[in-house]
Every structure is written in C-alpha cells, then in structure tokens.
Amino acid sequence: MKYINEIIHGDSVEVMRELPENVYDACLTDPPYKLSQKYTTSTDSDNIIAIASIYNVAIELKRVVKVGGLCIVFYDNRILPMVLDAYKKAGWKYIRSLTMYRRAGNAYNMCGWMSTSDFILIFQNGDGKVNFYGKCSHDVYVKDKMEKESFGHPAQKPEWIIEDILQRILLPEMSVIDPYSGSGTTCAVAKKLGIKYTGIEQELEFVNISKKRMEEKKEEKEFEPQTLFNTQT
Numbered sequence: 001m002k003y004i005n006e007i008i009h010g011d012s013v014e015v016m017r018e019l020p021e022n023v024y025d026a027c028l029t030d031p032p033y034k035l036s037q038k039y040t041t042s043t044d045s046d047n048i049i050a051i052a053s054i055y056n057v058a059i060e061l062k063r064v065v066k067v068g069g070l071c072i073v074f075y076d077n078r079i080l081p082m083v084l085d086a087y088k089k090a091g092w093k094y095i096r097s098l099t100m101y102r103r104a105g106n107a108y109n110m111c112g113w114m115s116t117s118d119f120i121l122i123f124q125n126g127d128g129k130v131n132f133y134g135k136c137s138h139d140v141y142v143k144d145k146m147e148k149e150s151f152g153h154p155a156q157k158p159e160w161i162i163e164d165i166l167q168r169i170l171l172p173e174m175s176v177i178d179p180y181s182g183s184g185t186t187c188a189v190a191k192k193l194g195i196k197y198t199g200i201e202q203e204l205e206f207v208n209i210s211k212k213r214m215e216e217k218k219e220e221k222e223f224e225p226q227t228l229f230n231t232q233t
C-alpha cells in the first residue's frame with residue numbers, strides 16, 4: 001500500500017490525490033486553527049489559506065477513507081462552522097463531538113496564550129453502524145498536565161487522548177491517515193498500537209521531528225481498550 005507506515009513531506013491535498021480510493025479504515029487529524037499562529041508564515045492571510053485547506057482535505061479524505069469509516073477532527077470554536085461546512089459539503093455525516101479541556105499545554109509556553117477547550121468532531125463516511133470498542137463513560141478529556149515529552153510543536157496533542165480514541169475506533173492491523181500530522185502524534189500512537197499509518201506534513205522541520213519520533217517509538221503488543229473518554233489521572 002502506497003505511503004503506509006510513512007510520514008510524507010508535502011501538501012496533504014496533493015499527496016492524497018496520489019492515493020487510491022477506499023484504503024484507510026479511519027482518519028484522525030488536527031488541522032491548523034489558530035489564526036494568529038505561525039506555522040509556515042507569519043501573516044494571517046497565509047494562515048487563513050492554511051485553515052481553508054480543510055475544504056479540499058475533507059474531499060480527499062472522503063475518497064481515501066473506506067465507506068463507513070470515521071474521521072476524527074480536532075477543532076476549536078472559532079473555526080467550528082468552517083469545519084462543519086467543509087465536511088458536510090464533502091459528504092461526511094456528522095456523528096457527535098467530544099471535548100478536550102486543557103489546563104496545561106505547549107502553546108502556553110511557546111506562544112504565551114492558549115485556548116482551553118478543543119472539540120473533537122466525529123464524522124462518518126456514509127452510513128452504516130458505527131463501532132466503538134470498549135466500555136463507554138463520558139465525553140470530556142481533561143488535560144491537566146504538560147506532555148511528558150515535548151516535540152517542539154505548539155499544537156502537540158497528548159498521546160494518551162489519541163491512544164484512547166484510536167483504541168475506540170480501530171483494531172490492530174487496521175489503518176489511519178493524518179493529513180496534518182505535525183510532530184507525528186497520531187502516527188506514533190498508531191505504531192505503538194500496531195495500527196498502520198500515513199502522516200502528511202508540509203513543514204520539513206516537523207517531518208524530521210516525526211521521523212525521529214517514529215524510529216524511537218516501539219510497538220506494544222497489548223491493545224486493551226481503556227475506559228472511554230476518561231479524564232487523565
């Protein structure tokens with residue numbers, strides 16, 4: 001399978017257009033959504049263009065994710081209407097949303113501010129039964145500690161949350177794509193869980209960080225669904 005277990009340097013729409021349809025069991029991604037945040041450039045207009053890429057990304061994801069598969073998308077309330085619009089126009093079906101309540105994060109140290117809640121939107125590619133594995137409790141993750149390890153990305157997501165979500169929606173040997181992979185959190189956790197992955201990131205610096213992270217990440221054989229959407233203890 002093309003680009004399986006790889007982090008690809010490039011624009012996610014262009015890279016996904018090279019992929020055949022119906023290949024991934026799910027997508028888990030975290031698009032850029034901080035209007036004033038510097039990713040490639042320092043201007044707001046460039047950042048808005050980066051954010052608007054979600055429209056074409058949603059279309060390509062619909063093509064490469066299998067029918068019935070889920071797409072999990074992190075977003076905050078400033079950009080929420082845009083992501084709902086983009087996914088609806090691309091034909092995704094909205095299922096529900098979870099919340100990540102953040103009391104500590106890299107953004108605070110690196111940018112001097114941070115928002116404290118992110119939504120985690122769940123869409124399905126078409127109809128069909130949605131399978132969530134394991135026990136279900138509630139739908140808010142509370143992140144009250146800094147990451148154990150910082151990979152230098154202001155939007156680095158906590159591995160424990162990504163791990164909980166991936167274990168909820170996939171089984172080992174299934175596959176996930178992250179078209180905005182940043183420092184590679186989705187892919188690193190997927191590797192740990194024995195899930196196949198593709199990450200796409202436009203910034204070479206973050207691609208190199210992710211590749212090193214992937215080399216150091218070990219696959220762990222046990223794959224036990226944890227309590228669903230529990231808080232960090």
Ligand SMILES: C[S@@+](CC[C@H](N)C(=O)[O-])C[C@H]1O[C@@H](n2cnc3c(N)ncnc32)[C@H](O)[C@@H]1O
Binds near residue numbers: 010029039053155206
């Ligand atoms: C919010 S961050 C992802 C952070 C990631 N979840 C982590 O834990 O490190 C979004 C990333 O998307 C990248 N990006 C933005 N537009 C992109 C595009 N069109 N193609 C590929 N990557 C893009 C940015 O460079 C940024 O690193």
